[in-house]
Amino acid sequence: xxxxxxxxxxxxxxxxxxxFASGLGIGRGAQAAGVxxxxxxxxxxxxxxxxxxDKANPDAGGTLQKAVARVNALSQQPxxxxxxxxxxxxxxxxxxRRKRLTQFRDIVKELKVKTxxxxxxxxxxxxDKGEAxxxxxxxxxxxxxxxxxxFIALDNVSDPAGVLGDDQLAWLAADLKKLDKAQPIVVxxxxxxxxxxxxxxxxxxxxxxxxxxxxxxxxxxxxxxxxHQEHHHKTGNIAHHAATSLIFPQVAPGSQPKRxxxxxxxxxxxxxxxxRTVEMEKKGTVEIYQEPVVKA
Numbered sequence: 001x002x003x004x005x006x007x008x009x010x011x012x013x014x015x016x017x018x019x020f021a022s023g024l025g026i027g028r029g030a031q032a033a034g035v036x037x038x039x040x041x042x043x044x045x046x047x048x049x050x051x052x053x054d055k056a057n058p059d060a061g062g063t064l065q066k067a068v069a070r071v072n073a074l075s076q077q078p079x080x081x082x083x084x085x086x087x088x089x090x091x092x093x094x095x096x097r098r099k100r101l102t103q104f105r106d107i108v109k110e111l112k113v114k115t116x117x118x119x120x121x122x123x124x125x126x127x128d129k130g131e132a133x134x135x136x137x138x139x140x141x142x143x144x145x146x147x148x149x150x151f152i153a154l155d156n157v158s159d160p161a162g163v164l165g166d167d168q169l170a171w172l173a174a175d176l177k178k179l180d181k182a183q184p185i186v187v188x189x190x191x192x193x194x195x196x197x198x199x200x201x202x203x204x205x206x207x208x209x210x211x212x213x214x215x216x217x218x219x220x221x222x223x224x225x226x227x228h229q230e231h232h233h234k235t236g237n238i239a240h241h242a243a244t245s246l247i248f249p250q251v252a253p254g255s256q257p258k259r260x261x262x263x264x265x266x267x268x269x270x271x272x273x274x275x276r277t278v279e280m281e282k283k284g285t286v287e288i289y290q291e292p293v294v295k296a
Contacts, residue, residue: 036148040279042071042078042113045190045225046245048123049107050100051089056248056261059269064107067246067275067293072112074291078277079146081113084225084243085121085157085190087133094132097124101136117144121190121226122157130158141168143175149280150179154189156204162191163205173213184280187214187222192242194235197253202227211235221286227253228261229272230290241288244274270294 047064057063071081088100101124108116118137125133130140140155152175156164164172179185187193193207204210214220220238228245229252249262249272265271270293279287 036282038279038281039079039147040076040277041146042074042081042275042277043084043223043243044071044081044246044275045084045243046086046121046228046247047083047104048086048089048245048247049104050091050096051247053248053261055263057264057273060247063246063270063273063293064104065110066270068107068110070291070293070295071275072110074277077113079113080115080117081111082117082153082188082223083108083119084188084223085119086123086225087118087121088124089247090123090127092127094128097128097132098135101132105136117153117188119153119155119188119190120157122160122162125155125158126160129160130155133158141171147280149184149186152185152187154187154193154210156189156191156193156207161205162201162203164207164210169206169209169213172210176213176217179217181216182218184219185214185217185221186280187220189222189224191226192224192233192240193222194233194240196227196231196233197259200253200259202253202259211238214238219284223278239286241276243276244272244290246273246275246293249273 044067049064051060053060087104091097120130120133120140125140133140140158142153144151154164155168156162159165191204192202193204193210196202215236215238218237222238222240223243225243227242228248228250229242230244231242233240251260251262262272273293274291277289277291
């Protein structure tokens with residue numbers, strides 16, 4: 001495992017958390033590849049709408065609305081917003097699944113930003129291979145371009161085995177072949193593409209194949225969710241950044257035998273819950289600002 005050096009992390013007072021600032025991911029050659037201007041977007045993840053459990057989050061029915069309000073209150077609105085999976089909490093009942101997807105969709109409609117994108121998590125899609133999710137939010141994997149950056153949204157959850165699958169890997173390979181090796185690329189996924197903690201289901205079984213396809217590209221960053229905490233990792237020249245959750249934090253990977261939530265602390269409500277603002281700069285750097293659900 002390759003970790004980031006301590007110099008690449010700065011703690012800035014008043015910004016609500018840790019800032020990551022470096023040229024890793026979108027680096028040398030980014031301007032030549034056509035980044036048109038600075039911009040920023042917001043990543044929210046793991047809202048788990050429909051979850052109930054006072055021990056983990058007694059405000060499970062209100063945290064998402066608070067996050068929407070916080071994003072709407074940002075002094076500078078993002079170019080777009082991306083939800084990286086587990087929009088809803090799992091249920092065996094197809095009717096209840098659609099009810100939760102409907103409620104989630106109606107809540108996030110209150111966001112001021114009109115361009116809001118989604119990818120599924122296993123809680124949304126693994127039991128029906130994404131059937132209900134697609135009815136509400138469309139395709140589970142896709143690409144788009146924004147101000148010179150090529151975005152690739154991957155689906156490593158609809159297959160209950162936790163894989164991308166041969167068809168999606170072929171699709172990814174075909175998409176990448178169209179790009180210059182210096183093209184800035186941002187990959188959006190729910191699960192980590194590397195083996196963070198396979199015993200805890202914090203991996204993508206064929207994720208190494210996707211990483212292999214992405215490795216020749218000089219300026220690649222991956223943003224994902226699933227693990228309910230901030231985490232930073234490198235595979236070669238690729239930077240991987242996990243997002244915090246909007247329902248409950250999880251314990252650190254490998255810190256104990258069993259994966260479990262970090263239980264709600266009444267003395268520090270909403271601790272560990274938040275979202276991130278990602279600033280993509282024309283000069284070739286990425287800055288990540290962690291924002292709390294409730295501003296202190």
